[in-house]
Amino acid sequence: MAQISVTIDGKQFRMACEDGQEAHLLALAADVDHRIKAMRQNFGDIGDLRLAVMASLMLADEASEERRKANAAAEAVAASRAAVQNASQLGNQREMEIATAISNLSDRVERIARALSGEDRDGI
Numbered sequence: 001m002a003q004i005s006v007t008i009d010g011k012q013f014r015m016a017c018e019d020g021q022e023a024h025l026l027a028l029a030a031d032v033d034h035r036i037k038a039m040r041q042n043f044g045d046i047g048d049l050r051l052a053v054m055a056s057l058m059l060a061d062e063a064s065e066e067r068r069k070a071n072a073a074a075e076a077v078a079a080s081r082a083a084v085q086n087a088s089q090l091g092n093q094r095e096m097e098i099a100t101a102i103s104n105l106s107d108r109v110e111r112i113a114r115a116l117s118g119e120d121r122d123g124i
Contacts, residue, residue, distance in 0.1 A: 008033045009048065
């Protein structure tokens with residue numbers, strides 16, 4: 001388990017993270033720090049805890065929106081898969097209908113050919 005130090009709103013915090021995740025945690029901390037600085041500029045000095053809560057709510061809102069988008073995308077993918085499967089089934093059904101029609105036409109042509117050649121008087 002790695003140990004790193006992150007700085008958020010001018011304060012240092014010692015954090016533990018999985019080995020290899022140090023850069024990711026530093027990037028997350030930098031994002032939170034940037035958000036808190038921006039809110040401090042917009043709202044003034046409203047207290048560290050309140051800024052931290054507001055930043056947390058903003059991040060939670062973004063995460064919620066991304067989950068909603070991911071769910072919508074998953075539903076669209078499922079609908080597309082169902083449409084592809086339905087189209088495939090319809091295509092297979094249509095192929096069978098065409099094959100049957102071709103076979104029937106072939107049989108009819110053969111009967112006509114036999115009738116014309118005199119082999120089958122009842123063919124047509």
